[in-house]
Amino acid sequence: MSSGLDTRPSATTYDVEKLVGMAWRGQIRVPHFQRDFRWGREDVIRLFDSIVKGYPVGSLLLWVRPAAEQILTLGALRIEAPRMDPSLWVVDGQQRITSLANALHEEGGRDPRFALAYDLRNERFIPRPTAEDPHVVPLPILFDLRKVLRWFTAYPGIPSSFQDRAFNLTTVLRQYPMPAYQVEQESAEVLQDIFDRMNNYGKRLSKAEIFSALYAGEESAQDRTLTIDLIATHVDEQFGFGRIDNDTVLRAMLARRGPDPEREIRTEFDDENRREVIEFPGEDRDTAYQAGEEALARAVRFLQNEVGVPHFSLLAYRYLLIVLTRVFAHFPDPDPANRRLLRRWYWRAALLGPEIFKGSSTGASRALCAKIQPSSLSESVQSLLNTLNRPAPPLPELRRFRTNEAATKITLCSWWALTPRDPSTGALSDRIQLAECLTDRPTAADAVRYILPSRLVPEKYRLWAANRVLLPSMGQEAGKNVGDVLANPPITMDEGTWLKVLDSHLITPEMATLLQNDQVVPFLQGRQSNLISIVKSFLDRMCEWRFENTPPISDLLIEDLPGDEPALPDEEFHASD
Structure with missing residues (x-):
């Protein structure tokens, strides 16, 4: 004492x-x-x-x-x-x-x-x-x-x-x-x-805070010691992905080192007393932190470049990043076929949600991480997909738009895939703009604008996605009425660019005319129909429900049976004549 x-x-x-x-x-x-x-x-x-x-x-x-x-x-x-x-x-x-x-x-x-x-x-x-x-x-x-x-x-x-x-x-x-x-x-x-x-x-302390206190490292080396907070900072600075919360970073690190990211952490670096599977025996604290950051970075790069999730605030569920970190920890550079299957897995899992697993998000994280076996990428990917062997679920509900809910995050990713344009300039939106607009924000709300003020929209339609646009370039320009901008093209903008602007927000010229004439309900109904079509098209392309989950061809090749002699090239036959 x-x-x-x-x-x-x-x-x-x-x-x-x-x-x-x-x-x-x-x-x-x-x-x-x-x-x-x-x-x-x-x-x-x-x-x-x-x-x-x-x-x-x-x-x-x-x-x-x-x-x-x-x-x-x-x-x-x-x-x-x-x-x-x-x-x-x-x-x-x-x-x-x-x-x-x-x-x-x-x-x-x-x-x-x-x-x-x-x-x-x-x-x-x-x-x-x-x-x-x-x-x-x-x-x-x-x-x-x-x-x-x-x-x-x-x-x-x-x-x-x-x-x-x-x-x-x-x-x-x-x-x-x-x-x-x-x-x-x-x-x-x-x-x-x-x-x-x-x-x-x-x-109550968070799990990341307890872990940080338990494994703080030596005082004399603090200026060069990697921490959970620094990992989150590095990933954000490198990719503009937004700041991943510390508990998710910790669970991603734990998933890399073992199949249960929810395990007891007090014996994490004690191989003798740790009860869980030890995949990196003898690994010290600093090596684990560095390798964890590298795996997390590879998972984030995959999400942005191939899955179509540009920012952490648009990640449907955090446990999906944890699972992907484990995949990219053991398989740093998956082949193209498995990368496509992983993309398919992400979107199916995002649409089905964690409710299909016991214990919801925690149960999903455990169940899915356990499917990843360090010995085989293809077997791991097939196991992940098999956990989602269910009929295609309904589309996200577009009559309820909430940026903190998975359905809306999925919808926003489908909008991002259209590369929305700034209606004032015609410029394409990019990840840098999105990251700057959402600095330190837990949801994508600051990048989403109302087309029409709520006071002009009948109550029945106020939560509809049809009255929202994804406009990170205008996120801080609260004085602009987006509906006015979308209804009236800038004088300096040519017609071709203006049509591209409207198309990037799923607005037809006819809908723009409705906006000009204050035809609120017909505008919202027409645009809602367009949004439903694009979300369906996006998810059909990403989930690929009608495709078989076929592993790469290289994994299907049958090795030569014992006693079979391989055929010799033609030049070898000629040499023996």
Whole structure:
């Protein structure tokens, strides 16, 4: 049992200016037993909103102890931290300190979660716009009075009331007091116990958080140690797939190492005491993390390039990614025939759903991962397909459009396959636009726009897919009425391009005329019929229900029977004459 603290904590207060300054200099460190950074952009915005409103944001708990020289990663910041004695290690408050240090530093904006600005007109914090707006001040500028003065010098037309508002915000941000307790304690175990009690009483840790704490790695190697959170970041940065949640990343890693991704994790690297199948005996923690990231990356590449799922928010079910990670872990480069069968399997599984398995998603994950045998790709793929040996289910319901539901995600993938065009420019949508539009968003809602405002649509039709379009390029342009844009082609756009725009959204010229004439119900009914046809066509092509699940020809070849002599090439016959 722990003996407790050597000395009582001392109470102090840091203003934000001093706190972030210490973080930028490397005086604040994060101990290895801390959880990964988990906040999203909305959490960071709420923190700053609380500060300017004068709300309390909680106290910090800081561990006073020496720190070695190291390259420190804090959010998006990479800091060359010198040896310091003392330094402050964050036991409680990592999310707040990381958010402040990144959002107020220009380099922090490389991570969209921290790329924030203040809208002087609407008096709120918003994501930093791509084009500079005189009335929207980036936080790194707002935090520095000299930079604020230069900003208004560059834009002299900004009203003096807005300038006063900005100067006041600068003062509030810099001087906001953050209460802190400082603990001087030699034993890291005592601090881990404090951390555990502060964070875990009354709420349950996720499986990924427990795993990260159990296998945090050595403190001295933290600047080069791969974590679950870093794997999610790397995959998002490499593919623009969106941020996969940590629990899915963990289960994908576990699926690579064994057939049950829901297994007990406390003996994961203990071969002697682990009861489950050991497929990689003797593998250490760092090797498992690296290999897990590589397998997950191959699965994501397959989803994007061959399956037609461009973003994590359009993945029908998360367990499907877990299963594919196991496949691509043991078979990094499947042959074309099996890749096509895997694509077929994904869409059939997405349409049938996890309800056909005992225990729903958890049961599906276990049952399907168990079908993947490292000894044979074809047998594994055939086993996966055999679990779905059922009649084709009904099409997704298009009278209920919810971006957090599998049916709508399937529908959106069918729209993405049409390569939707921006009605303002005619430009094709791409994955980069989609990823930027959906930064830090759990669903694809920000990339979907209403064609007509709900107030103009009869209640019966308000949930219909027919009143939605997939427009990632217009995701942040809330002021535009999409119906007006789709009804009236831009003056500068030629007719051929305009027809391609309409076709990419399954709107005929006749439907556009209905929009122009405010014929709401006939427009929705006609477009709904088009949507049903395209979803059916898409799923027929992807699921291939009428095709036999024939393995590759190479797996069907019969070897020569004993005693049969292979025929010699002609030139060998001539040589023996």
